[in-house]
């Protein structure tokens with residue numbers, strides 16, 4: 001059902017054909033304790049921080065009462081979707097990691113974005129003596145009027161195509177910070193409206209996402225009381241995303257899905273700048289070493305992480321380091337607004353390069369078709385960006401590059417025992433009218449397929 005991938009050539013990239021690149025790296029290093037100066041201890045640190053804040057979050061957000069302040073998503077068996085996507089059970093079991101329903105932010109940004117705001121809040125609180133030092137504090141103290149007044153003297157700013165802005169803006173304003181979100185002109189109107197209703201200042205910029213980030217960074221640099229969440233360089237974001245990994249490992253264990261040399265795990269992660277998939281891939285590599293294979297999924301017209309991985313290889317030898325999608329003749333125009341990014345995060349690229357499984361691209365038509373299929377088969381309400389992971393198994397098994405990867409790592413004989421996880425990264429807060437339009441477009445695609 002998914003269109004067959006084209007061989008990876010410059011003309012296929014330029015023409016916007018779906019392609020898969022598989023890493024040729026020796027992935028045995030994926031079991032190492034630390035990459036690029038960050039380690040498992042840092043992931044533990046972000047897990048612990050989220051736990052410290054949970055009682056406060058349960059107080060600030062009624063929707064978190066039932067989970068006692070934990071922001072997490074389900075890991076769902078999806079047999080009807082697996083069948084509709086034509087993934088035979090002889091090739092493994094498909095699961096969906098349902099971040100499209102994450103509370104508070106409605107997308108995967110609830111992980112990294114909220115973590116970074118909390119880390120900043122913690123440092124401001126300690127600086128201002130809002131938390132008694134040297135003992136396990138009750139973070140609910142930070143909801144008191146005096147703490148909120150103190151937070152109100154500080155500002156949190158971010159540049160975003162939408163979802164990151166939603167996560168940062170909502171959490172920052174809930175704590176009492178001033179919040180500013182710089183958005184590119186192509187960001188969806190409903191996201192701007194939702195933020196403004198929460199008292200967040202929205203600054204609109206002509207130009208693309210990277211330009212909105214740059215403008216936001218400049219404005220924040222001039223203000224010492226302002227923390228800028230830098231999607232292209234932030235370690236705090238990356239480690240917030242990585243905190244998903246230990247929780248996922250418990251969910252896999254609860255479903256009785258082992259992960260080892262005979263039971264490989266494939267994870268398909270929608271990718272914008274690469275922070276979210278990079279952090280998660282890092283966290284999973286800490287747990288499963290070379291037995292987890294993370295593939296990043298991008299729109300054919302915004303393949304920024306793919307070109308970053310290919311920089312310096314013969315295919316892109318004519319380009320310098322850190323190329324953009326424009327450099328390969330692409331235009332960054334996609335309905336997958338969470339993934340519409342022209343240039344990858346160098347931090348994320350550097351972190352994952354030694355162990356990433358690969359990157360593939362998906363046409364918008366396929367995103368809409370899979371969005372519809374997920375709704376029709378399993379009742380999942382996802383946004384176009386979030387559908388990019390669903391094409392993963394077909395791209396891996398249907399491409400020569402993917403099959404060669406499986407043979408190279410001795411995985412082809414273990415596929416019946418494999419687990420495939422498509423990470424559905426957003427959707428909860430898409431307004432009904434907009435979702436209906438997505439769904440109708442996908443239904444039309446499914447009919448013509």
Ligand SMILES: *Cc1c(COP(=O)(O)O)cnc(C)c1O
Nearest residue numbers: 163272273274275276338425426
């Ligand atoms: C932001 C986002 C992603 C990708 O995250 P990056 O850190 O930009 O790679 C994927 N899906 C959705 C819905 C998002 O909002």
